Amino acid sequence: MSQTTAWVVVISTSVACFSVKLLGYYIPAGWLAHPRLQRVNALVPIALLSALVVAEGLVEKTRVVIDHRLAGLCVALALLLAKAPFPVVVVGAAVASAILYHLH
Amino acid sequence: MGALIRLGKNGVVTKAPRDTLRDALSVALTVGTYGLAFGAAGIAAGFSVLQTCLFSLLTFTGASQFAAVGVMAAGGGALSAVAAAAMLGTRNALYGLQMAPLVQVKGFRRFFAAHVTIDESTAVALAQTPRGPHAMRFGFWLTGSGVFLFWNVFTLLGALGAKALGNPASWGLDAAVPAAFLGLLWPRLTSNYLRVVAVSSMVFAILVTPWLSAGVPIIASVLVAVAFGWRER
Numbered sequence: 001m002s003q004t005t006a007w008v009v010v011i012s013t014s015v016a017c018f019s020v021k022l023l024g025y026y027i028p029a030g031w032l033a034h035p036r037l038q039r040v041n042a043l044v045p046i047a048l049l050s051a052l053v054v055a056e057g058l059v060e061k062t063r064v065v066i067d068h069r070l071a072g073l074c075v076a077l078a079l080l081l082a083k084a085p086f087p088v089v090v091v092g093a094a095v096a097s098a099i100l101y102h103l104h
Numbered sequence: 105m106g107a108l109i110r111l112g113k114n115g116v117v118t119k120a121p122r123d124t125l126r127d128a129l130s131v132a133l134t135v136g137t138y139g140l141a142f143g144a145a146g147i148a149a150g151f152s153v154l155q156t157c158l159f160s161l162l163t164f165t166g167a168s169q170f171a172a173v174g175v176m177a178a179g180g181g182a183l184s185a186v187a188a189a190a191m192l193g194t195r196n197a198l199y200g201l202q203m204a205p206l207v208q209v210k211g212f213r214r215f216f217a218a219h220v221t222i223d224e225s226t227a228v229a230l231a232q233t234p235r236g237p238h239a240m241r242f243g244f245w246l247t248g249s250g251v252f253l254f255w256n257v258f259t260l261l262g263a264l265g266a267k268a269l270g271n272p273a274s275w276g277l278d279a280a281v282p283a284a285f286l287g288l289l290w291p292r293l294t295s296n297y298l299r300v301v302a303v304s305s306m307v308f309a310i311l312v313t314p315w316l317s318a319g320v321p322i323i324a325s326v327l328v329a330v331a332f333g334w335r336e337r
Contacts, residue, residue: 043332050302060179076283086284
């Protein structure tokens with residue numbers, strides 16, 4: 001990633017996200033009241049976050065790969081099932097992945 | 105920044121404003137620790153410490169920030185990164201709709217209200233409903249500004265820490281990012297239906313990955329949300 005790209009992403013993301021927030025304060029309440037829009041909108045974070053788990057944990061460029069990151073994800077899943085708090089989940093995944101990375 | 109609202113024992117809410125204060129501060133502190141993870145993720149994706157901190161100051165909506173740096177880390181283009189962040193941020197517009205009649209701010213203060221309109225401030229405000237509109241407003245502003253403070257301080261610490269560590273894979277940072285996404289996703293999976301949506305999105309992302317440019321499968325997963333949400337269940 002070039003420095004130019006990095007700056008474009010930082011600034012555009014900030015502008016886009018702030019505009020969306022501001023939208024909520026300026027548009028009439030009825031505009032977003034359509035039930036279909038509400039249903040889809042409620043599911044968007046779940047779909048995107050799920051895809052991000054895959055893209056970050058199982059993908060390299062455009063290939064699906066199994067590597068040390070998957071071990072980290074499995075540990076994260078186990079910790080979440082055991083109701084561990086967020087920092088423990090993240091650190092646990094990092095430790096498992098790092099161990100495998102160095103063994104490899 | 106997931107749904108991290110604890111309402112005290114058995115979810116019972118009692119008097120304002122001290123309990124509101126406790127709700128707000130405990131949420132703000134907890135979210136701060138997510139900031140550490142974001143700071144590290146920003147550096148691992150190739151952003152500078154300054155850029156990572158600007159994300160938290162200016163974008164200030166956790167899941168969107170994670171998405172933007174996540175797409176870039178996955179080798180995606182700037183457009184995919186911004187689109188993913190913006191789509192994840194659309195829920196903030198719905199929060200704004202709910203908060204606008206409550207906070208009733210005009211002019212420039214509306215910008216501040218909008219900026220701190222996020223999962224946590226909205227959730228704490230709504231949780232104060234039994235305590236009345238005063239407590240709701242108090243909860244909204246206190247949580248919003250508290251999260252803003254802790255989120256930014258911890259982002260800086262996380263970024264500096266990750267910078268000092270060096271190679272992200274060597275310290276497991278490349279696995280910490282998907283784990284963070286899983287951690288953000290987890291509290292949202294409150295029913296079997298939502299778990300099906302999540303698993304379907306993951307399978308969909310895996311299936312389309314070889315056919316699309318890097319980062320695009322993340323955006324494309326919105327189609328799964330559309331497919332599931334199109335018809336009433």
